[in-house]
Amino acid sequence: MKHSELFSRILIIIGILLVLAVPFAAQAIGAQGVIEIHARMAESGGWTPSTIQGKAGVPLHLRLTSDDVMHSFAIGQSDTPAVDVLPGQMSELTLTFDKPGTYTYYCTRWCGPNHWRMRGTIEVTGNDSGSPQPGTPPLYVTLNLDIDAAHPASVTPGGIPEAQRGAQFAALLPNRTLSPDYYRSHSPAQAFQDLRVDQSLASLNNSDLWDLVAYLWQSNSTSEGLAEGQRLFAQNCAACHGETAGGNGVFAGDIKALAGKTPANFSDPSTMLGASPALLQGKILRGGMGTGMPSWGPILTDQQIWNVISYLYTFQFNGNTADAGK
Ligand code: HEC
Ligand SMILES: [Cu+2]
Known part of the structure; x- marks a missing residue:
């Protein structure tokens, strides 16, 4: 036997050993808890399994594949990037959770009108074994x-209020209106009526006062927050509520047929x-409970929800845009 021949045989044997070892190794990891997750459209069962157990600080190894169309796997309230879940392919993902709790995983690809049920x-x-901290109620x-x-709004403006115009009256705003709590707990119409009877603003006409309300709403948002709100809206809400928020997204008709309600305009x-920011927050956190409006509490962080809300008001006021200040 020539030297080179021996060498190539050894290589082949090593090669065969490797081939044998791979499934073996995979099995060994399997014993330690690789969890295989199958994705299917919500109508055909969604995620299997749909509940996973984990331990804080212990890595969780996931292998993900789809049994039908392309899906995507993401964890709510976290910035772990979404992972594509493709038919005929395995995607691997390792997650480590620092804190105990219940985390939601969901699909980020619009696979159909029931997509959000995945x-x-x-x-x-x-x-x-410390008991979980009771959170502050929303x-x-x-x-x-x-x-x-x-x-319904008790009063509405004659045209679209202008935040930039309203800024010139900013100094007239009573102190009590300057806290985020005031903004969050008042609808624009309530703020208008409240300010209308305030002596310090008696000199303003209704149109000026609406501009001032638009300014007050703008001053409770930032351009970064609005930009994030716009991005989250396009990704999670536009399919039902419409790109320009008119309540006419591509799935609006399906949602009406499924749940009997048209997405809000x-x-x-x-x-x-x-609608006050607090009211919108409630609807977004909890969802419509049967109206077709999903619950976003497990998916979006508090700050993300406030940012989406600031963005929703940009359809009412001029000058309140995601690129204001750029
Ligand atoms: C699957 C379709 C669907 C998606 C996706 C969806 N919504 Fe809705 N939404 C609805 C429907 C239908 C309604 C009307 C029924 C209701 O109020 O419960 C609604 C109502 C609402 C309301 C209540 C408005 C009001 O004046 O009372 C808010 C706020 C809202 N959606 C925000 C959002 C946000 C923000 C997102 C994205 C993070 C979103 N929705 C995603 C279907 C959807
Ligand atoms: Cu999907």
């Missing part, structure tokens, strides 16, 4: 708002100016 949960338990609960009631002053 959600599952990861129950992460901790080593410390503002709509504290304010005791009925978020399911109709909320955020460009309509007669309802949007009657």
Whole structure:
């Protein structure tokens, strides 16, 4: 046997050993907890499994594949990038959760009108048996708002209020209106009526006063926040509510047929100016409970929800845009 021949045989044997070793190694990892997750459209079952157990600080190895169309896997309230989940392919992902809690995973690809129902949960338990901290209740609960009631605006402006014009009257705003709490707990129409009876603003006509309300709303948002709100809206809301928020997204018809309700039209002053940020937050956090409006509480962070809300008001006021200040 020539030297080179021996060498190539050894190589082949090593090669065969490797081929044998790979499934072996995979199995060994499997024993330690590689979890295989299959994605299917919500109508055909969504995620399998739809509940996963984990331990805080212990890496969770996931292998993801799709049994039908292209999906994507993301974890709510986190900045872990979404992973594509493709038919006939395995995507690997390792997650480590620092804190115990219930985390939601969801699909970020619009695979159909029930797409948003593709959600599952990861129950992460901790080593410390300390009881979970009770969180502060959301503002709509504290304010005791009925978020399911109709909320027509009691007054509406003659045209679209201009935040930039309103800025010239900013110094006249009473101090009590300057806190974020004031903005969050008042609809623009309520703020208008409240300011209308304030002596310090008696010199302004109604149109000026609406401009001042637009300014007050703008001063409670930042251009970065609005830009994030716009991005989140395009990704999560536009398919139902429409690119320009008219309530006419590509799935609006399907949602109407499925749940009987049309997605809200955020460009309509007669309802949007009657909605406070707290009310909108309640609807977004909790969802419509059967109206076709999903619940976003497990998916978006508090700050992201406030940013989407600032963005929703840009359809009511001029000068309140995501590129203001650029
Ligand atoms: C699958 C379709 C769908 C998606 C996606 C969706 N919505 Fe809705 N939304 C609806 C429907 C239908 C309604 C009307 C029924 C209701 O109020 O519950 C609604 C109502 C609302 C309301 C209540 C408005 C009011 O005046 O009371 C808010 C606020 C809202 N959506 C925000 C959002 C935001 C923000 C997103 C994205 C993060 C979003 N929605 C995504 C279908 C959807
Ligand atoms: Cu999907």
